[in-house]
Amino acid sequence: xxxxxxxxxxxxxxxxxxxxxxxxxxxxxxxxxxxxxxxxxxxxxxxxxxxxxxxxxxxxxxxxxxxxxxxxxxxxxxxxxxxxxxxxxxxxxxxxxxxxxxxxxxxxxxxxxxxxxxxxxxxxxxxxxxxxxxxxxxxxxxxxxxxxxxxxxxxxxxxxxxxxxxxxxxxxxxxxxxxxxxxxxxxxxxxxxxxxxxxxxxxxxxxxxxxxxxxxxxxxxxxxxxxxxxxxxxxxxxxxxxxxxxxxxxxxxx
Amino acid sequence: xxxxxxxxxxxxxxxxxxxxxxxxxxxxxxxxxxxxxxxxxxxxxxxxxxxxxxxxxxxxxxxxxxxxxxxxxxxxxxxxxxxxxxxxxxxxxxxxxxxxxxxxxxxxxxxxxxxxxxxxxxxxxxxxxxxxxxxxxxxxxxxxxxxxxxxxxxxxxxxxxxxxxxxxxxxxxxxxxxxxxxxxxxxxxxxxxxxxxxxxxxxxxxxxxxxxxxxxxxxxxxxxxxxxxxxxxxxxxxxxxxxxxxxxxxxxxxxxxxxxxxxxxxxxxxxxxxxxxxxxxxxxxxxxxxxxxxxxxxxxxxxxxxxxxxxxxxxxxxxxxxxxxxxxxxxxxxxxxxxx
Numbered sequence: 001x002x003x004x005x006x007x008x009x010x011x012x013x014x015x016x017x018x019x020x021x022x023x024x025x026x027x028x029x030x031x032x033x034x035x036x037x038x039x040x041x042x043x044x045x046x047x048x049x050x051x052x053x054x055x056x057x058x059x060x061x062x063x064x065x066x067x068x069x070x071x072x073x074x075x076x077x078x079x080x081x082x083x084x085x086x087x088x089x090x091x092x093x094x095x096x097x098x099x100x101x102x103x104x105x106x107x108x109x110x111x112x113x114x115x116x117x118x119x120x121x122x123x124x125x126x127x128x129x130x131x132x133x134x135x136x137x138x139x140x141x142x143x144x145x146x147x148x149x150x151x152x153x154x155x156x157x158x159x160x161x162x163x164x165x166x167x168x169x170x171x172x173x174x175x176x177x178x179x180x181x182x183x184x185x186x187x188x189x190x191x192x193x194x195x196x197x198x199x200x201x202x203x204x205x206x207x208x209x210x211x212x213x214x215x216x217x218x219x220x221x222x223x224x225x226x227x228x229x230x231x232x233x234x235x236x237x238x239x240x241x242x243x244x245x246x247x248x249x250x251x252x253x254x
Numbered sequence: 255x256x257x258x259x260x261x262x263x264x265x266x267x268x269x270x271x272x273x274x275x276x277x278x279x280x281x282x283x284x285x286x287x288x289x290x291x292x293x294x295x296x297x298x299x300x301x302x303x304x305x306x307x308x309x310x311x312x313x314x315x316x317x318x319x320x321x322x323x324x325x326x327x328x329x330x331x332x333x334x335x336x337x338x339x340x341x342x343x344x345x346x347x348x349x350x351x352x353x354x355x356x357x358x359x360x361x362x363x364x365x366x367x368x369x370x371x372x373x374x375x376x377x378x379x380x381x382x383x384x385x386x387x388x389x390x391x392x393x394x395x396x397x398x399x400x401x402x403x404x405x406x407x408x409x410x411x412x413x414x415x416x417x418x419x420x421x422x423x424x425x426x427x428x429x430x431x432x433x434x435x436x437x438x439x440x441x442x443x444x445x446x447x448x449x450x451x452x453x454x455x456x457x458x459x460x461x462x463x464x465x466x467x468x469x470x471x472x473x474x475x476x477x478x479x480x481x482x483x484x485x486x487x488x489x490x491x492x493x494x495x496x497x498x499x500x501x502x503x504x505x506x507x508x509x510x511x512x513x514x515x516x517x518x519x520x521x522x523x524x525x526x527x528x529x530x531x532x533x534x535x536x537x538x539x540x541x542x543x544x545x546x547x548x549x550x551x552x553x554x555x556x557x558x559x560x561x562x563x564x565x566x567x568x569x570x571x572x573x574x575x576x577x578x579x580x581x582x583x584x585x586x587x588x589x590x591x592x593x594x
Contacts, residue, residue: 080486095481097474099545108474109486111467121465164485 010035010203011056011087011172016065017227018051025051027227028065033172038194038204040214043224044247049207052224053174056205057089058082069172088165089174092181094157098150102143103131106164134167135159138196141189155186159193166197173197174205179213191217211240225249296538298589299553302582306557310564317567324444330559331448332507332514336526337533337551338459339503342496344534345463346476347543348403350500352392353507354527355415358520360385360508362418365427365518374431381512382505388414389501393494407497415522422520434513448510453552455506460548472496477544525576529558532583538590558582 009032033039058076113120143156223231245251343350360381367377463469474482475492537550
């Protein structure tokens with residue numbers, strides 16, 4: 001079965017290739033992600049995960065291959081295009097402005113305004129109220145929306161970034177190493193949050209080096225090596241030893 | 255596609271119930287802020303101002319008279335405008351070192367046009383536009399060519415200073431004009447028109463920075479340029495806009511300065527640049543970008559002017575004044591270290 005034949009797949013990437021000069025970062029990678037599921041991508045550094053994600057978020061344009069969202073082919077020229085198609089990403093560094101409040105970060109580049117033409121002013125109260133509702137609905141680890149991001153713990157900051165990615169009607173959320181910088185307890189909370197996104201009916205794409213985490217969360221796993229997807233596992237086949245073998249190339253699946 | 259709250263499940267709801275009220279009332283928030291050492295590090299300018307008023311009020315009989323307050327405010331107008339412009343550059347995590355010589359260039363352009371018989375309004379407009387144009391070029395090179403703000407504005411400092419000398423042939427130009435004279439001498443209550451202009455600019459800048467999308471994006475660019483770009487903020491435009499504003503403010507400051515001294519001087523206003531940066535630092539604006547106020551730098555500018563005035567009244571030699579200004583600025587910067 002190729003990924004494209006499964007009709008319920010929200011997001012399908014088919015044969016994506018990307019070269020930077022003489023370096024082939026992606027050599028025809030295909031993955032699919034489904035609504036209400038967590039799909040993990042694992043692989044060593046340089047396997048092409050980041051490049052694949054950047055093709056998906058509109059940072060890079062693939063040289064070959066096709067991306068479809070709900071069966072409709074899309075062509076992203078900018079991160080804006082990708083966002084309009086309902087794709088949001090939580091970056092490793094979280095992309096938060098530390099000295100702005102939680103609500104300002106949530107609404108960054110989506111600010112609500114009142115008034116006309118050049119006199120449009122921010123609807124600060126409205127945004128605070130909505131931000132509060134949004135974090136309460138989604139987050140397990142709720143930060144107060146008025147506080148500056150700088151004051152928050154690592155886990156709360158992450159919750160803000162995840163809420164921003166999931167809170168505006170997006171359908172596909174990409175998480176790049178979401179728990180790499182977190183302690184044990186905060187990792188646990190972040191995982192609960194990721195699971196709650198899945199339960200809210202989002203398609204979650206998880207990039208992680210933590211195989212135990214992948215095993216806990218993912219419904220399917222794609223293993224990448226040398227710019228290709230070299231293995232694809234269903235939930236029941238996922239175990240840490242196998243993933244290590246596949247990632248290092250000790251075992252080849254396809 | 256994402257399902258609404260009904261499916262949120264017991265887990266999230268239980269989590270919400272376990273938390274204390276997440277929306278503190280305004281009074282609690284104020285109380286919390288006053289207790290927070292970070293707040294006082296950001297607002298050092300207020301206790302510093304109070305100390306200054308008390309000290310010079312005791313030393314000098316003249317310091318707190320209405321006439322002296324009026325003249326201190328009038329003397330602050332140029333610096334207030336410069337500090338506001340500098341705040342925009344600093345808020346994007348940059349700095350505009352060219353402001354002093356852009357002010358000189360704009361002033362010289364104003365003076366030349368007026369002495370060539372053009373209307374004073376045209377001359378003032380030209381001063382503003384020259385400032386904005388230099389600022390735009392600064393911002394464009396910084397944002398698009400990705401060259402350090404320090405280098406770019408240091409370069410334009412030199413270029414603008416040179417242009418001012420070329421245009422004026424190194425000679426000051428008198429600008430004797432009723433409109434300009436009114437601007438610096440007529441007043442409404444204790445406020446001269448130049449001060450009113452500066453305060454209106456401050457109100458406008460405050461609204462722009464804190465009540466518009468533009469302002470939020472500007473602060474976000476300064477706080478986390480890469481991250482803001484990732485969510486679609488046009489960070490290059492924000493930087494260009496910030497330097498265009500600081501340039502335009504240097505142009506406006508030039509108008510106020512020419513009105514005040516009655517002539518356009520070709521010599522670079524280095525001390526004004528330093529004092530503008532000082533007012534910004536004193537005003538609690540983070541030199542790392544992304545954080546600041548307009549009120550802080552405005553009060554900082556008045557404070558520095560009042561400090562010089564107080565020292566003069568106290569009979570301290572003019573040579574000591576820059577030393578005092580520098581000390582105050584470094585001390586406040588040290589205090590700011592605790593804001594994080």
